[in-house]
Amino acid sequence: MITMRKVEKHYQNFHALRDVNLDVRRGEVIAIIGPSGSGKSTLIRCINRLETISSGEIVVDGARVEAGKNLARVRAEVGMVFQQFNLFPHMSVLRNVAIAPIRVRGIAKAEAEQRARQLLERVGLAAHVDKYPDQLSGGQQQRVAIARALAMEPLVLLFDEPTSALDPEMVGEVLDVMQSLAATGVTMLVVTHEMGFARRVADRVVFMEAGQIIEQGAPNDLFDHP
């Protein structure tokens, strides 16, 4: 579903990505781990074109991401969940989840809100649909962000350290939601420091160092104590 070939990303003389090659199959869950500054975030940001690559090729569902003209398609097909939730503070939880389908896809408000309610139920927030983001805990806000990403029915969901901004007691509730998505076949690339998640939930773990993928494989083959 996603193919990266000989991808390079340079910032002036700095090589953030070097010769990155990666294939992601439909339904696969990939954990991307590695030291700070190793290029993990850059790698996934290139997939939805928050960053443009310097050379190489990225193909998502048959279309080249770097081609320039298909940005709207890329953004619709590739959902993203950030470390800092990035919810709209002036919109209710329900509105946050329904707004992109209404504005971007032209879905009728009632239908989009009905679907948003289902998604919020799926992430355990049915009781909070009329609240505003600042009335929720960090873990709840991140679950809204996941529901919002799912509302566009993306082919793949990218997560950029989704639990790093959370208080420790809220990490589990977000990982649990991600684990349940994985179990229902959602394709996911997850940049994370949560080794337990990488071990238990990921189909494949990708290790990065200095802009390169230095190793990848099934968690059982890569970790000593699966």
Ligand code: ADP
């Ligand atoms: P990671 O996610 O593994 O911590 P990043 O992908 O965020 O790493 O960053 C990789 C490297 O690229 C870092 O050294 C970072 O400083 C550098 N970098 C990221 N964005 C920019 C930018 N806009 N300009 C210059 N350097 C950048």
Ligand code: ADP
């Ligand atoms: P240890 O800290 O001894 O490695 P675990 O392997 O149980 O303990 O947990 C590792 C990480 O997995 C913890 O940071 C925890 O937050 C996270 N985690 C907790 N619940 C889940 C879950 N349901 N699915 C995946 N990861 C989880």
